[in-house]
Amino acid sequence: MTEVIEPATAADVAAALRHASDERRSVVIRGAGTKSGWGRPAGHIDVLLDMRRLNRVLAHQHGDLTAIIEAGATLHDVNHALARHSQWLPLDPPFAEHATIGGILATNDSGPLRHRYGTPRDLVIGIQLATTDGVLSKAGGQVVKNVAGYDLSKLVAGSFGSLAAFVSATFKLTPLPAASKTLTLEVPDVASLAQVVRTVMASQLEPIAFEVAATNTTTEAGRPFRTDVGRPFRGAVILRFASLPDVVDAQIDEAKALAPLKRCPTTIVEGDRERALWREHAMRLWDADGAIVRASWLPADIAAALNELERIAEPAMAMEHAPSDRTEREPSDQMEREPSNQMEREPFRRAPGAGLKASPSIEVIGRAGVGAGLIRIDANEPAQARIIGQLRETAAFGNVVIVRGSAALKALVDVWGPQGDRQSLLGSLKRAFDPDGVLNAGRGPL
Numbered sequence: 001m002t003e004v005i006e007p008a009t010a011a012d013v014a015a016a017l018r019h020a021s022d023e024r025r026s027v028v029i030r031g032a033g034t035k036s037g038w039g040r041p042a043g044h045i046d047v048l049l050d051m052r053r054l055n056r057v058l059a060h061q062h063g064d065l066t067a068i069i070e071a072g073a074t075l076h077d078v079n080h081a082l083a084r085h086s087q088w089l090p091l092d093p094p095f096a097e098h099a100t101i102g103g104i105l106a107t108n109d110s111g112p113l114r115h116r117y118g119t120p121r122d123l124v125i126g127i128q129l130a131t132t133d134g135v136l137s138k139a140g141g142q143v144v145k146n147v148a149g150y151d152l153s154k155l156v157a158g159s160f161g162s163l164a165a166f167v168s169a170t171f172k173l174t175p176l177p178a179a180s181k182t183l184t185l186e187v188p189d190v191a192s193l194a195q196v197v198r199t200v201m202a203s204q205l206e207p208i209a210f211e212v213a214a215t216n217t218t219t220e221a222g223r224p225f226r227t228d229v230g231r232p233f234r235g236a237v238i239l240r241f242a243s244l245p246d247v248v249d250a251q252i253d254e255a256k257a258l259a260p261l262k263r264c265p266t267t268i269v270e271g272d273r274e275r276a277l278w279r280e281h282a283m284r285l286w287d288a289d290g291a292i293v294r295a296s297w298l299p300a301d302i303a304a305a306l307n308e309l310e311r312i313a314e315p316a317m318a319m320e321h322a323p324s325d326r327t328e329r330e331p332s333d334q335m336e337r338e339p340s341n342q343m344e345r346e347p348f349r350r351a352p353g354a355g356l357k358a359s360p361s362i363e364v365i366g367r368a369g370v371g372a373g374l375i376r377i378d379a380n381e382p383a384q385a386r387i388i389g390q391l392r393e394t395a396a397f398g399n400v401v402i403v404r405g406s407a408a409l410k411a412l413v414d415v416w417g418p419q420g421d422r423q424s425l426l427g428s429l430k431r432a433f434d435p436d437g438v439l440n441a442g443r444g445p446l
Contacts, residue, residue: 213364
């Protein structure tokens with residue numbers, strides 16, 4: 001049976017990890033549980049370390065635009081507190097209403113605001129960690145210009161709790177913008193989308209979000225319906241501008257005047273409609289069926305990447321209709337069985353409609369100027385596995401990692417993919433930080 005520990009102080013976290021290490025007990029660190037299903041299927045979990053009692057903004061140096069925040073605080077609550085001084089932590093990962101600071105850092109997860117502000121790894125300037133030997137360690141500092149010592153913050157960010165537990169972190173903040181508007185452009189095909197992306201990248205525009213959305217499905221009465229194999233992608237480019245009101249309006253006008261953008265149907269929204277648009281955009285893939293992978297590509301070659309994705313997906317479509325030996329899942333299947341520990345009872349673990357058969361579709365949402373985003377693959381598990389394997393082999397995509405997938409898919413293809421020359425380095429880091437191997441139940445990349 002999994003023991004749930006809810007530490008209230010940094011010392012409690014360190015003591016819990018030390019005890020677990022001494023007893024060789026497997027530990028998983030959890031915040032709100034929004035990413036509990038990410039990573040490899042968990043092995044046996046002896047201890048669930050629930051960080052949500054460490055939920056304070058410890059210090060807000062608003063004059064220096066920095067804040068020290070405990071790991072269990074939600075991003076929503078943090079930004080509500082920072083807004084009293086017209087500042088915010090500009091992060092917007094999936095499930096941002098619930099995600100905790102520690103979980104965001106542990107996964108280095110980000111959303112559309114990455115275009116302007118970067119990932120959590122880029123915004124953190126100091127951390128406090130608890131390691132399995134029961135030691136509390138600090139790295140970085142409380143000011144932006146801090147260059148002393150090793151940048152342990154950036155090393156541990158994205159390690160999925162495999163090295164240590166985040167106790168608190170210091171972030172650089174940004175003033176809240178006075179005005180914000182979003183310009184959406186509908187594009188009919190990959191070539192048009194790529195032309196718009198290249199034009200915006202070469203312009204003087206300074207959006208805080210620059211998104212692409214592409215799919216090989218169309219919509220009818222607001223509901224998706226499937227199309228024939230090989231149907232060209234359709235999509236949109238979404239630009240958000242946030243600054244002083246006059247600056248925002250000038251940027252919108254400049255964008256609309258660019259030649260490729262003038263040929264696209266456009267929509268401009270602000271206020272409640274703009275907030276609703278970005279909420280829908282953030283959840284668009286997560287509210288639909290299928291596996292979701294995180295991937296990168298060269299921004300200037302987005303057309304080549306999308307065309308390659310369609311080429312890879314097409315042969316897999318025939319597999320979608322092949323008989324599957326997992327149509328009826330056994331009670332022992334990890335995604336279907338009665339949860340055996342607290343971690344598996346958390347929300348967001350399972351995709352809507354998981355285990356149901358559906359016609360295949362491919363959908364991409366990503367940061368156009370960064371060249372990174374998410375790909376949703378709605379097919380049966382053998383077809384999903386084949387597509388993911390091909391994505392990892394092609395030069396058009398890099399860093400292909402499964403962030404949502406069934407237990408059957410994860411049995412067919414590794415979540416993290418081949419590590420290549422990095423494997424020995426990752427192994428050395430794991431042995432240095434967690435010599436007894438008690439952290440994260442094998443879910444992480446190391």
